[in-house]
Amino acid sequence: MFVTPGLAAYSWAAIGLCSAGAVVVGTRRHAPVRALPWWMIAAAILAMAVGDTIFGSDVRVHSAAPVVADVCYLAMFPLLTIGLIQMVRTRAVLVDWSRTLDLLTFTCAAALLAWVCLIGPSLGADNLDPVDRSTLAAYALGGLLVLVTTVRLVSAAPRNASMILLAAGAFALLTADVMYALATLGGGWRAGGPGDAGYLLGYACWGAAALQPSMVRLTEPAAVRNSQLPLRWMVLLGLSLAIPPAVLLVEAATGQVDDGVVIAVAWTVMAALVITRLAMALRQHRQAVARERRLRRACGTLVAxxxxxxxxxxxxxxxxxxxxxxxxxxxxxxxxxxxxxxxxxxxxxxxxxxxxxxxxxxxxxxxxxxxxxxxxxxxxxxxxxxxxxxxxxxxxxxxxxxxxxxxxxxxxxxxxxxxxxxxxxxxxxxxxxxxxxxxxxxxDEFNRRSNEEYLRTLTRNSIDVVVIVDREHRVRYASPSLADILGVELALLTTLWDIVHADDHEQVERTLSASHRTAQPAGARDWWHLPRPDGSLMTVEVSCRDLRQDRMVRGYVITLRDLTEQGTGAGQRESIQRALSASPAAQNRVSGPGRAGLRMSRAPHA
Known part of the structure; x- marks a missing residue:
């Protein structure tokens, strides 16, 4: 289009389709939370591409086509504005309107200056018919809408490649529109000029923004930012409020007030925006106080x-x-x-x-x-x-x-x-x-250790041994008397399998399983064999309780009582001996290889 203006229609059509296609492909590929903003941007690109195609085909032949092109261009502004508003909608813009109201106040002040200094004198030019004047006014209004939403996007969205490309495309479009307005007021628009470069940059930036993986974050919800007014923001707000009376003062000093109605309207809108912002600030303060009161009540409940x-x-x-x-x-x-x-x-x-x-x-x-x-x-x-x-x-x-x-x-x-x-x-x-x-x-840990210390003191000289085993069968606590009856100190990370004879491991498993099923307060009862350093075995009566559900214990509590010669009388030993010898487990132990020398065997699971 820069080299061959005659092919501008085909060039703009291809560029517009490529840009809109890039937006569609990026939206399909990355699947953002809200796809509607990107579809609106794609529609805005297509509307702009149709207008450029129609305008390019009318470069040499003047007809009614530019009017249709203007309609397409003007349709692009609301589509793009809605897309950008929808994009920043989830970036807390509807949760905290303070920044948006301030930006609208700045925009009213800037629009008043633009009207007094540029748009008003331009619309009064003799070389423009009423249609051209209305079109330029509509372009100015659309440009202001895009400017406000773009600034809001920059202030609310995260700083990433997609946001930068979107903002760059919007500013390139606004720059090209300003150049088009100036050319229209001058000698007329010429294809292939610097203004076309701005439109081309807008197409390229919007298409590339949708292809970036970071485009997903632009529609993700975000937390509300701190709405406190910084000093520079307050200065800008004060200057904006001072612009309408300053313009009125200047026109009154020159002796002719031409824009009194525009100044009155602008001042009324700005005053309404400022009052709304103050009302929202009071409401936010009340909500913050209520949230603080609720959090204080919740903290008090959590402490207890x-x-x-x-x-x-x-x-x-x-x-x-x-x-x-x-x-x-x-x-x-x-x-x-x-x-x-x-x-x-x-x-x-x-x-x-x-x-x-x-x-x-x-x-x-x-x-x-x-x-x-x-x-x-x-x-x-x-x-x-x-x-x-x-x-x-x-x-x-x-x-x-x-x-x-x-x-x-x-x-x-x-x-x-x-x-x-x-x-x-x-x-x-x-x-x-x-x-x-x-x-x-x-x-819980302090209480558990205190209870273990208390239990250790009580069982120091007791004939019963208390062992607490965790879910990995590690001995978490053992009475001091266990080391006395075994004749050896327990090592760190000792497991239940280290203190019970290897032939009784299956019996231990059955005892632990039975402790989970039994309803007896004393737990499951059984007999195990514990090896001594000299190779001899000691038989112990076992009482096992499953207290894994107890947050203070979280394990099995096993009580061991020595039933060998050191721990029981002759009559009791003989009765236990007969019971153990008559059990099937004892018969298997005696008949098994290498077990003939054992005097006592384990009893069947009780």
Missing amino acids: AGDTEEVRAAVHAAVSELMPAGLAHAVVLAVHDPSPEGTEGTGTDPVAGLIRQHPLPSAGDRHTRLLNTRILHPDLRERLHQLPATLACRLVVNQRDLDDPDLGTLLVAGEHRKLAAIQDSVEVLATQASLALERIALT
């Missing part, structure tokens, strides 16, 4: 919580108060079991286990991220009632340390914008829940 279920109930109640009344939501507090990795702890939370198997996407530089529920595991989606968005908060004690191991995960599902509005409050609630869980865990 004595176990995980009470923490879970307090979190559910607090989230219900933070969410708007009547809005559907779901809360899941998944607490990780403190057992070693890979073990099936008695207190294992199914949701926590599911999250361990299918980790949630990283939150980047925060412990909290707002996700789409559809990317989660189907079981998680079911627990979250298939709601559209999910706020995932890691339960960590140190919020500043991203590598700090988490105690669990708080999942709050609901509507995107409402979750974005309470994200900071949910982060505070998750932190308080983490502290409560950590306090409960430390209290």
